[in-house]
Amino acid sequence: MPILRKTLLLLVAVASTTLAAGVQPAYRIVVNPANPAAGLPRAEVARMFLKKVVAWPDGLPVTVIDLERSSAVRQAFSRDVHQRDAEAIAAHWQTAVFSGRDVPPPIARTDAEVLAFVRANPGALGYVSATAELAGVKALTLR
């Protein structure tokens, strides 16, 4: 009986750890360290990435940077933040470009390119994989 109880407890512990790992976002949202913001609502971040909010509360222009459409990190970010898949967001930008309404954010190929862009631009907003080393940038909490 004690063996059965220990086995069950072990199984519950393993399942909890797996579930906890499952809800860990695959990305982190990053800003320049000079940016006073600590966290932002999901919808606000989505609007910034769609260029519908173009300034931070202190008036500094928002300059967003995206990852390539095929990136698994972008897919995860898009599903969480835009609540649409990356293809739907790409179609949104195609419509904006060819209707002459807007152009999409610049595209970085790697986390390192995103981090370099965010370090160099005080109003920058980007996202990188959860495992990226966040040297010289600040992680933003999604509310």
Next chain:
Amino acid sequence: MHSSRLCAASGALALVGLLLAGDARAQANGEHYSLRGFGGWALGRTDNNNMFGYVASGDTEYNNYDFALNLAAQPADKLSVRAQAFWGEDLRGRRIDLDYVFAEWAQSPKLKLRVGKVLSPFGLYTEIYDVGTLRPFYLLPQFYSGTTGLLPKAYLGAGLTGVMSLGDEWELSYDAVGGEVRFQEIPAVVVVGRDPATGLPLTENQELQLIGRDMFGGRIELGSPTHGLRLGFSALHARVEQSVNGGPREPYPAADQATLANAFLQYERGPFTLRSEYFHAFADTVDLTSGYAEASYKLGRHWQVAGVYDRGRLSPEAGTFYASLPDQLKRHESFGLALNFWATPDVVFKVNGYSVHGNQSARSANPGVDAALGRLDDSTLVLVLGAQFSF
């Protein structure tokens, strides 16, 4: 007129060439211009003498292609310039044009002023008229691209546009425009008299350009990017003039004033997309109603199936020229099916088939005469095989 278009397009090309000589990826490098484009080619065939969508006839038509280069530049923080040069050929002939060229002052996302030749904010497709990677069918619904040619791609003038957030999930976008619109050129068959021997009408093919002067209108749209939903209304009102075969402007006999109104709905969620629109054109002596519903579903990453139902009706006032047309020339009903293969999200191969009833959009070279002689087929089957891309 043709040479001025050629000059305009050549100028745009030169500008594009200069930019290409620099770095087409400059936008990705943090500079302020971008270069994009789209194009396509199609083979079209009908099962009788009727033409459909300007890409299909009883002879297999191979000569359907188009290509556009799109340029966006941002010379100052709030100022941007946009241009799109278009080249294409189909049964209407060769077309070289600037789809648009305008400057935009963005005070904020809520208020932007645009001046120049600007795409008409009307319905779902007018601003992405030729972009095949944003729709399941090679051809647009007939109100956009049919023989009535009633939707102007662009206006010459000024407009205000903006988008306003309505809470976390919803937003309101709006456009108000004023100026002049050029409708699609219509190859019209005009009755110029009667054959004295047979009494049959004598006809002449003419290129009819309708112009809407003193135009004003706009679009209002409620949308939720999160839910993939767009719904709204658009309308344009103008004084109508015509130019026949590139000649001087003159009053258009069928209408002094015209109003175009439209309601639209789009729902996109995952692999599923639904679009539907209703149009009504009110003119002095003739009204035109049209509507379509289009649904598509993506099966995995590559395959897509789609269907469309499209219907239109011309309702002329009694005693007018249009009232004398045979009924089959005043109605359109079609069912279309598509099977598409998306090689990548930016390259798609399309197999589209339509069953068309009525001759408002599917018609022979001389539909009036053919209808009078009872030799105009009321039903037409259409096959369109094509590829479209964007970058």
